[in-house]
Amino acid sequence: QLMQSGAEVKKPGASVKVSCKASGDTVTGYYMHWVRQAPGQGLEWMGWMNPHSGTNYAQKFRGRVTMTRDTSVNTAYMELSSLRSDDTAVYYCAKARTDYYYAMDVWGQGTTVTVSS
Amino acid sequence: DVQMTQSPSSLSASVGDRVTITCRASQSISSFLNWYQQKPGNAPNLLIYTAYNLQTGVPSRFSGSGSGTDFTLTISSLQPEDFATYFCQQSYSTPYSFGQGTRLEIK
Numbered sequence: 456q457l458m459q460s461g462a463e464v465k466k467p468g469a470s471v472k473v474s475c476k477a478s479g480d481t482v483t484g485y486y487m488h489w490v491r492q493a494p495g496q497g498l499e500w501m502g503w504m505n506p507h508s509g510t511n512y513a514q515k516f517r518g519r520v521t522m523t524r525d526t527s528v529n530t531a532y533m534e535l536s537s538l539r540s541d542d543t544a545v546y547y548c549a550k551a552r553t554d555y556y557y558a559m560d561v562w563g564q565g566t567t568v569t570v571s572s
Numbered sequence: 573d574v575q576m577t578q579s580p581s582s583l584s585a586s587v588g589d590r591v592t593i594t595c596r597a598s599q600s601i602s603s604f605l606n607w608y609q610q611k612p613g614n615a616p617n618l619l620i621y622t623a624y625n626l627q628t629g630v631p632s633r634f635s636g637s638g639s640g641t642d643f644t645l646t647i648s649s650l651q652p653e654d655f656a657t658y659f660c661q662q663s664y665s666t667p668y669s670f671g672q673g674t675r676l677e678i679k
Contacts, residue, residue: 513666558661
């Protein structure tokens with residue numbers, strides 16, 4: 456199970472850090488993906504972190520996104536900087552299958568990030 | 573980047589109907605295609621991975637097929653809980669793009 460942090464309201468230019476706490480297994484045991492969904496829109500893949508702390512970010516977000524984790528609290532994080540109004544979205548963490556790293560079989564409940572002046 | 577196009581964008585059907593949703597990739601993605609179901613206010617739920625493999629716990633009325641550029645998701649006999657939005661996702665190359673979604677509504 457993945458439990459995400461609560462809703463955030465940020466001003467343009469600020470940063471947001473969303474947390475995703477794993478329970479029932481260790482956050483280092485699988486690929487963790489981040490996906491976002493703008494209001495009324497489709498799904499957009501942002502990147503992943505693998506068990507070895509390697510990361511792969513979508514080109515669109517490189518330079519603005521950082522995915523990390525803290526094993527002491529079994530939690531993954533996604534930080535997005537230089538926020539713009541079009542970053543307003545629900546952000547999801549999602550763990551991948553252990554036998555196929557690129558299909559997401561357990562999702563967090565989502566964190567709403569609103570960017571507004 | 574690989575572009576994913578779903579059709580139709582919306583679909584009305586009745587309980588018991590057989591329904592097919594199509595997903596087309598802008599280039600060959602082999603069998604690296606996943607399907608998700610999303611209900612309003614909820615996170616997506618994995619149904620099918622690598623084109624035809626049924627995710628654990630997903631009813632057998634759901635099936636997937638295809639390879640290369642053309643894929644289908646079939647629901648053999650619609651149940652009331654199947655009315656939702658369905659997304660395909662390619663996992664062949666990053667960024668792992670999604671289709672725009674197919675909204676399945678009750679007729």
